[in-house]
Amino acid sequence: MRVDGQDVAVSGSLLQPLTRRTNDILRLALAGVFLVVIVTSSLITRYEWEALERSISEIVGVLSPTQSNTVYLIYGVAILALPFVILIGLIVSRQWKLLGAYAAAGLIAILSLSITGNGIAAPRWHFDLTERLDTVLSQFLDDPRWIAMLAAVLTVSGPWLPARWRHWWWALLLAFVPIHLVVSAVVPARSLLGLAVGWFVGALVVLVVGTPALEVPLDGAVRAMARRGFQVRALKVVRPAGQGPLMLDATERTSDDAEPGTAIVELYGPHQRGGGFLRQFWSKLRLRDSETAPIQTSMRRAVEHRALMALAVGDLGMANTSPIAVATLDRGWTVYAHKPACGTPLDDCADAIPVARVWDSLAVLHSQQISHGDLRGKAITVVDGTPLFGGFAHAEYGASDAHLHTDIAQLLMTTTDLYGAPKAVAAAITVFGFEPVLAASRRLTKTAVPKRVRMSVRDAGTVMPTVRDEVKRQTGADQIKTTTITRFTRNQLIQMVLLVALVYVAYPFISSVPVFFSELRSANWWWALAGLAVSALKYLGAAAALWACADRLVSFRDLTIMQVANTFAATTTPAGVGGLALSTRFLQKGGLGALRATTAVALQQSVQVITHITLLIFFSAAVGVSADLSRFVPSATVLYLIAGAALGAVGIFLFVPKLRRWLATAVRPRVKEVANDLIALAREPRRLAVIVLGCATTTLGGALALWASIEAFGGDASFVTVTIVTMIGGTLASAAPTPGGVGAVEAALIGGLAAFGVPAAVAVPAVLLYRILTCWLPVFLGWPIMRWLTRKDMI
Template sequence: MTQTRDEAVRPRRGASAGVPVDEPAQPDRIRRPSDAIRFVVSCAGLAAVMLLVSFAQQTTHGIQTDIAEGTAHAPELLLALATLASSFGVLAVPIAFAVERLFHKDGMRVAIALLAAMIAFAVTLTLDDLVVQAAPGGVLDSLIWGGTDTAPVHTDIAPVIAFVSVVGMAGRTRWQAVTWFMIALAALTGLTAAYASVSALAATYFLGRAIGHGTLYAVGTPNPRPTGMTVVTALERLGLCPRRAARLDDPEDGQEEARRYGVLLGPSAAGDDPVPPAPGGAHGGWHLELRVLDRDQQTAGLPYRLWRMLRLRRTTAGRTLRSLRRSLEQESLTAYAAAAAGARTPRLVGTLEVGTQAALLAYEHVPGRRLRDVPAEEITDELLTDVWRQFRRLQKGRLAHRRLEEDAVLVGDDGAAHLVDLWSGEIAAGDLALRLDLAQLLTTLALRAGPERAVRTAVPVLGEEALAAAVPMLQRVALSRATRQAVRRDRDLLPRIREEIVRLKPESEAAPIRLERFRPRTIFSMVALSIAAYIVIPQIGSIDLVQLVATATWWWAGVALGAAALTYLAAALMLMGFVPERLPLWRTVLVQLAASFVKLVAPAAVGGVAVNTRYLQRSGVRPGPAVASVGASQLVGLVAHILLLILFGFLTGSTNTATKDLAPSRTVVIAVLALGLVAGLALTIPRVRRVVTGRLRSMFSGVVPRLVDVLQSPKKLCTGIGGTLLLTVGFVLCLDASIRAFGGALPWTAVVVVFLTANAVGSAVPTPGGLGAVEGALTLALTISGLAAETAASAVLLYRLLTLWLPVLPGWAAFAYLQRKEAL
């Protein structure tokens, strides 16, 4: 008896509907990253409304008045009908939509939406009836709504907005239009009736959205992801007949961008036999490897990608946000382009959308291990060379991989290298993207095989010119997140890679290319400068400058100026003492003056170090010894600073006692013990201990050998230590003379303690020149020491004028001169 083709196909489809898939049970509910992002955005919008209205109260009141005057001429019957329609429709339309959802068996979503509406109602009711009523003129009343009779939030609208945000109306344009029309109509009637303001309605919108999305994220949504069985069964639409499958990635790992399944095929519906299964695998070998893209995961990692997009220049940023369809097309195009370029990569068999919530890409399975799982002894030069050959084919095809980490290299069972994970790739890539790929792969292979082997195996394949182009790109910011974390644990890795390339081609040494639009430190500095202005400006505003100038003793100001000038000579001697090589005195003084200019664009503890290191390198000192020399001077300065602070704190405490003995005051003892206890407790935390150890090691690596060299020359040792002490003396004299210029006086031991404390605070705070922190610490310390607040503020301003602001112009001139002479 013969069968038709349809009859032959039908039993096979029925059989494949029960394809066994070995995978962990999927959760019934998930928390979508998109809900968390929308919650954060809504909270930011609410904060922006509060901030904006606090600065523009008159504008919002003017808008309110204009609306009231405009609607006063409208027919009363029309306003009454609009009020009636909005009062009825703003509740009736969402209820009707909820009933429609119940008929579609979406009751859980409706229940969560009702919960969000109840929370929104409770919050708005509390704000309207309790907070503002109990505290008239408070933040909500005065900053946002200006103390009018309007309610702080619209109690009728906020629960509806929260309900709509949770229940979801995507794809239902008519329901969306009617619902939001009713909400807008209710808002308009609230404005005309003067029980809601423009700012209140804006805050109501963001509050309702925040509560809705926050509730949805906290409770979770029903899992829309298709099961593994559904995904595997969908392969029949590609003419394939799956027989068995298993989940390959670990759902608890959180490292995969998509789900991965291994699939074993049977004979197709047309009677064709599949290729034999590859050896290995959890079930004896797979024919296919599926990558499943879930719609709800498309926003995963979006904040980080946006941060990278804003921080890095346009040509270096990867994808930010793509739709499911766009992600499917992008990965498919990259896979086909890589195969056309001749790179060894798993063949893409087909792509398919699985409903509206997922899509799959079916790759030919290649048995093997990721480079991360390959033992070090199996990473041979032949394997590294093969990786470089596949990479060269991508480069010739103008294809950027963008994530050439250890997991992106698959070492097959036959020992051949395959490039995988092309989902973030880019076709027709520019030169910068290709060079970044080269820097990334160099770093990845150097982490596994060492910089020497990574560079040595790349030279025969890529050539010295191509490797030289990667030297400016070897920056941590240019690498992927996982690679940056690995490089952070081995801070010498990137310099060693650069040295290996420069050894091959010395002319390839070049300054790193600026890849960042800004650094995180810049944002921190801007915030810190704003805080500093908040601290310093009120101090200046409270001073009568005319009276100040009239009563000041200006010859003391001249003494302070001379003491400030002495500090540059002291800093030069301090540096010269810890450099075995001979340095010219006055050029070194000019370098310290130039460093005072750099302080305005770099933190106090960073600018001087960078300038001195660059100066030593230009003077013929090799980079390693130059860094070690500056580190040695900084280390001795740190030790001297701590010892002087303890010594003079001890003496200051003893001079305040009635018996004038050398017993320190109880306050000093308690402060020292408290600081020691806090430091000891902090160092018991392993992570803090690792960070402190790493920072000290990076700052003072190579310092001990350099100090040994200096100890062999008593003259150098005396110069370095003498300069260190003279530097402290100069600053203390400047501060003491500034105090005396305005009629104040303190014991000299107290002045030393005040300076050392404020200097430590200024070095710890990453603001240019310690701006804000030094002023605040000095003023507070001088006031506590017994100086009048006005005198303390005046003395601090003069001191900072002489030590920070006045040297800026001559420092800029010195910086320009030294650059012209190629000394910096």
Template sequence: MTPARGGTRRPGRGTATGVPVDEPARPDRIRRPVDAIRFAASCALLVAVMLLVSIAQQTTHGLQTDIAEGTAHAPRLLLSLATLASSFGVLAVPVAFAFERLFHKDGTRVAIALLAAAIAFLITIGLDDLVVPSAPGGVLDSLIWGGTATAPVHTDIAPVIAFVTAVGMAGRFRWQAATWTMIGLAALTGLTASYASVAALAATYLLGRAIGHGTLYAVGTPNPRPPGTAVMGALERLGLRPERAARLDAEEGGGTEEARRYGVVLADRPAGDGPARVPPRRGEWHLDVRVLDRDQQTAGVLYRVWRLLRLRGTMTGRALRSLRRSLEQESLMAYAVDAAGVRTPRLAGTSEVGTEAALLAYEFVPGRRLGDVPREEVTDGLLTDVWRQFRRLQAGRLAHRRLEDGAVLVGDDGRAYVTDLRSGETAAGDLALRLDLAQLLTTLALRAGPERAVRTAADVLGEEALAATVPLLQRVALSRATRTTLRQHKDLLTRIREQIVRLEPETEAAPVRLERFRPRTIFSIVALSIAAYIVIPQVGSLDIGLLVSTATWWWVAVALGAAMLTYLAAALMLMGFVPERLPLWRTVLAQVAASFVKLVAPAAVGGVAVNTRYLQRSGVRPGPAVASVGASQLVGMVTHILLLVLFGFLTGSANKATQDLAPSRTVVIAVLALGLVAGLAVTVPKVRRVAASRMRSMFSGVVPRLVDVLQSPRKLATGMGGTLLLTVAFVLCLDASIRAFGGSLHWTSVVVVFLTANALGSAAPTPGGLGAVEGALTLALTISGLTAETATSAVLLYRLLTLWLPVLPGWAAFAYLQRKEAL
């Protein structure tokens, strides 16, 4: 037999069946996805325990007191016996299990477990002796009940837990019971002797588990997957007589599937009702065997959990499936599909392959996947045959859930076969069946075009069935692979809808809401949480009593009115640079929403993103939308620089005190040095290309947009008027904040102070220019002649009105515009 592609081959090791199996060399160790998931989960729970104990210290102290009082009444003899047994058994049992594994020639696993135990021991020693003494009063101190007699992590138990986790005792219940009993007794001893608190024991357990799973994933676990010879042995136990076999998924360049595939030639093929075939020629297989490996059942679990949480109803199956459940689910689906009259490879048998795998043996059907068939060979007859098989699936209430081009096999006889039944569902609901139709429509449209896919589907299923699918033709309803392919065919779903509407003009095209929430909802929650985290400490630092008692409320009201005026000015500024007509009220709301977003993004980024999205939702094409926002930003920047130069000159003439605001020699030298570095960097071709591309993407289309605005005097007046009004409103708000606390500055000084601080805030990478604006304003106002107390109070009031107070209205406006699909 000619070796298949994909690497050097060698006969598989395992059960001595004498059947030659052509497959790639098995790796000695593998990295299991489940180890990474369990490591991440243990770390997350460890952080949660530490935060919980830090917040609820009194509860932790009370729980520890109750345990101490309860154990004080326990018989001392029993406690002494428990201490003696745990002192001996907590190490003796794992050591005995290690020797048992060595006796069975499983030394690699024992070595990995010893490495995990050593890492755990070093980490716990470091935490107890180095970290805790240097962080008194922190979270770790609260874990140990506020005293020095206890340890934050149980040094004797953590390495044992890491060892047990890494060595693997799955299926060995007696060893598991003995080991965890000893660990439990050791924990009880620590509680009664006040050596560790409940929180410390929880942290110890989670730390040990995290180190054990982390070590397994980093080093790799010994490969538990049975070789091909073991698979052949399982087939023989089914009464089949394999003669030779080879890996098929490696030949096809796969290797990423959740199951291995073997082609098997039988010594004498059993009779069956499978597809009619001529006697097998040399190189043809009788069986297509899928092997489900236990360690692969968690592959993609995080994605499945995300889909399960995000999508409504029962659109997705279970996120985590055991090996037994995966075997039963695919077997049931195979029998149900065959009973429904759907053309599919017949399932010849199933069997476990040891404790780490199971197999499903299908009758082999020679052919190609639909995705491998050239487009010119995808005839209308083939498409019609696919739809006929699909109609039988629907009639039997069977949902396939993965009708991609790999799930349709085009046999050498020219007929279509339905395969890949691992995600199928019996007794499916209407939504699942309609989603299958949407998926298959998209799959066939990618191969043959929307027109042919819809026409052949209508001939078999009817126009009404297609019309019911229009609301479900959404990217979120399709498989991950299909969504990835649609990135190169962005208008495909729209073209499919148009074809269906032509057949059935009365079709209701409003999309069905399939998602419980959208990713942007997560962004809103995270943004609000970050904003609250930043706002609460800032508001808490204000001396509210002093502000209330010393402020002149007339000027506070003026400052508030000026702050509200800034949103109208920003709306006019945007509307002036957009030739399309925008509603004033909704545009103002978009600016209010931007005040919420800028708390989680730099000041120069948040507003641009919100306004661009708002223009696109308002009907402006993406290119012109970006150009319009870029034009308004460019004009605003130029205006800002001109005003700064102009009022800097006027201020120097009107008020000598403000001459200190002129750049010092150090600043000039720093600016020149930065300019020299930037100039040298631009001489590097790669840096120059990156900078040019960034500038093009930022300002592409800006000049044509400005030309459009210049042709409309009304638009130009609106844009420039909004730009100037925005500066006037901010200056008025700052000046009123200063006067609210009895201060007074020449109005030109206030303009220079605002323009300087606003430039720093726009350049700062912090959300809303946080820190940079406050520091610049306070320093500038103090240099200009205000007392430090008056300057600080005025800046706090100004930032309260322009940054913190709009957070809740901004969030409400953001949520409202999202609900109205304006953002």
């Protein structure tokens, strides 16, 4: 490369990888979606679109036949001349290497629409002017291959030429839609297909050959560094542009007897700020104001901030690098050149440098109210025994206490990984004192410590609790409560989702409330109160079973109260997963480890399933063949489909390596653990009896509540019959996708009662009353109870 009469050697690949060309990939994806929409609408809704186009044409078609023919001729000539004008524009602007992409895009677009069942049909274009001129032009204006070629070459050549030309050319091409509405009432579907195909082909060619934004303005970067006194002799690519900037090593041009200097050149592309801005915006939205810095909307501002912070820290003698040049280059690029980091990385010399010196260096920054924000081991180097800092992309001048405490938390993790927790915490307390270190230890969470810092240590999940425990030991603190730095907590998000789900699942029930209340006039309220009383057996039974599964290590009273909140969580989430999660969380807060709590809940659910099936078999035998149960049994076709799907799923899990490993490493140990717990439980008759009795009470409590509800409306059904309906109906409805099985449970229970001869006039209000007693009352009581459990730190 020759810049201002000087030769600059460039080695390495400057081209950005295909997977990192975000704009080109997005353009190709949009073109693909547009093509699918055009094809789908042509096959499905073409007649409706033609009717709409004719209606619009009646409104806009105000031209006479002569005027319409004139417009058609003028536009046809423009469309015919457009590709040649584009070609001349490329030649005038000397875009020689684009000519190949131009020709390739045009030929691929034409070829893709020329393929037929009998092979390739060549276009029949001609310029025989013996016919009418509008007939000659129509073969181009209405031919999808010509429209596709135009769209393809416009897509390819547009980014390389002035924006004004590109806008006018696209407007001219897309004008065929309103032109057809004025002239011929209906837009040719084949022309729209040609437009979609041409855009897709052009976007694909652009992705392969690149855009002018990918051309790196190295000459501008060399000139910017020369203005700052650094004459570049050679550039070597260290890393192509991608998730980060394009990085190059620059060698200085000096006299023969002088040692050439070096520099690191970072070149940021025009669209690399998008992801960073979105991350900053999300942090602003999620975190409190004191936790975030002002948003830097442009790449130039972000680079300038980094360079200015390097200068500020350099004035304190704490920077391991210094800026050389910051400048905006052609085509939206930004250059940041700086000296290489001096010294040895802390990770490589921790044994020779006392940990106290690292903390002393951070104290110098904090004394000037400067926070670093990225205290990884590789961002700290040691020069003559003094730790210095680099990076500064996340540094802040005039930092808040939150930023300073976050610095201490980050350095606690880094130094603990290198020196051990006792030395790291002792040095931090010596330099900063008890209160700042204690406040910083409250920030040792995944939310407060950035992922880049957590990934830099060997095991962040172990380091953070180790540091907190060491801080408690050395400061004498009884408890370190984590600091809430977000605007909304995880519990608040969960509760909001549950409330929205509650509104969703309650809506079908609310619509039937007026009819239900009209039926209540004839109800026997004593039976309704009895149903409410026996429905409490469900919560007592579930609490007893889980209490025994947890080895009686939690309070039975609190566990019973939690079961009401559990109803709220289970009803507002599909398949009741919220209830399982709430039970596990309650046991963890009660003192059980995460694995033990999960095992206890899994054991209780396993015994519940076994007990449920056993009771179902027993009561089915008791009912005998006196009732018509055919509506509960799926047809043979459905059973075959279910069996086939199950076998297919088993085959997929066995033949796909990742799924097979997941079964072996994640599922199999849990299943084996539950099986071992069941075997061990069988050897403890008293504990087994409590769990089985609790699970049976949970099932029979619901059956008693439904039986009382039927009696309240004057129904006549035996308890055995009602139990069968409750268990079979609940089992079928458990597969429903709606949270809490709303709609499916009611339908299954009403249909089950009808199968046993209960009239619909009794079954419908009885089932609604049963759902009020066992579902909706606990749901509305469960919300405040769950809030109370949260305040008491029980969940």
